[in-house]
Amino acid sequence: MAEEDSMIVNRDFDGPVICVKGLRNSFGSQVVHENLDLDVRKGEILGVVGGSGTGKSVLMRSIIGLQQPDEGSVEVFGESLLGRSEAETIDVRKRWGVLFQGGALFSTLTVAENVMVPMREFYPDMDRAFRREVAKYKVCLSGLPPEASPKYPSELSGGMRKRAGIARALALDPELLFLDEPTAGLDPIGAAAFDNLTRELQQTLGLTVFLITHDLDTLHAICDRVAVLADQQVIAVGTIPELLAMDHPWIQEYFNGPRGRMAASQR
Numbered sequence: 316m317a318e319e320d321s322m323i324v325n326r327d328f329d330g331p332v333i334c335v336k337g338l339r340n341s342f343g344s345q346v347v348h349e350n351l352d353l354d355v356r357k358g359e360i361l362g363v364v365g366g367s368g369t370g371k372s373v374l375m376r377s378i379i380g381l382q383q384p385d386e387g388s389v390e391v392f393g394e395s396l397l398g399r400s401e402a403e404t405i406d407v408r409k410r411w412g413v414l415f416q417g418g419a420l421f422s423t424l425t426v427a428e429n430v431m432v433p434m435r436e437f438y439p440d441m442d443r444a445f446r447r448e449v450a451k452y453k454v455c456l457s458g459l460p461p462e463a464s465p466k467y468p469s470e471l472s473g474g475m476r477k478r479a480g481i482a483r484a485l486a487l488d489p490e491l492l493f494l495d496e497p498t499a500g501l502d503p504i505g506a507a508a509f510d511n512l513t514r515e516l517q518q519t520l521g522l523t524v525f526l527i528t529h530d531l532d533t534l535h536a537i538c539d540r541v542a543v544l545a546d547q548q549v550i551a552v553g554t555i556p557e558l559l560a561m562d563h564p565w566i567q568e569y570f571n572g573p574r575g576r577m578a579a580s581q582r
């Protein structure tokens with residue numbers, strides 16, 4: 316399959332994995348993004364932060380094609396995605412996995428069946444037994460015990476549901492992973508374990524990760540760079556020390572407030 320893909324998609328592309336330029340999103344009279352630019356580099360974990368409602372999830376949805384922007388361009392792996400049909404972008408969409416805010420597993424499907432959904436969608440001819448084998452492996456990779464595979468989402472703890480979501484996001488061996496608030500609602504130990512899992516996957520599979528989070532510990536522990544959303548734009552991107560050197564009030568309050576200092580002191 317990989318060989319077949321390489322004829323359609325340029326796998327040697329080594330520019331930014333995601334390149335967003337001049338993005339504008341609005342809902343009625345509410346403008347969420349205006350002239351927003353963002354690059355995500357190959358192999359990095361980019362943290363995306365910003366106050367609630369600043370448009371982090373909308374930004375992710377515009378990148379993966381679930382939200383049609385008013386203006387701007389979005390390129391993933393050097394391929395322009397806006398204004399193209401699902402069929403035209405299938406070779407790019409296969410190369411990413413997504414964990415939505417809240418998990419968004421199908422409640423009527425077991426964990427293994429959830430993991431098989433993207434395989435069914437993108438590789439409908441894949442042999443059933445092989446699909447099952449791959450699903451088993453992905454469940455394992457996500458750190459869930461094999462006994463979790465036949466369970467329904469309602470039978471899992473919150474942390475297990477997140478891992479099941481990761482297993483599904485990894486279904487197609489993605490090169491790019493989108494995670495929207497993956498540690499929200501987890502206890503600190505569970506959240507740290509999830510951070511370790513993300514880091515391990517990034518290192519062992521060579522993934523690029525677009526990671527939306529409010530979790531300061533996560534930002535310090537695993538993000539290579541952090542992008543800050545405010546005032547309808549990405550107002551800064553850099554390492555945490557680079558961001559700390561800026562005198563924007565939101566950045567200072569976020570990273571230098573009591574919680575930010577506590578997270579930094581634990582490193």
Ligand SMILES: Nc1ncnc2c1ncn2[C@@H]1O[C@H](COP(=O)(O)OP(=O)(O)OP(=O)(O)O)[C@@H](O)[C@H]1O
Nearest residue numbers: 342345347365366367368369370371372373374416
């Ligand atoms: N489908 C939609 N229709 C109308 N408004 C929307 C829609 N989706 C998002 N919005 C609005 O866009 C703004 C940004 O929403 P978004 O979900 O991106 O915020 P967020 O930064 O992810 O917040 P949080 O940290 O709480 O998850 C919000 O004001 C929200 O109400």
Ligand SMILES: [Mg+2]
Nearest residue numbers: 371372373416
């Ligand atoms: Mg959100």
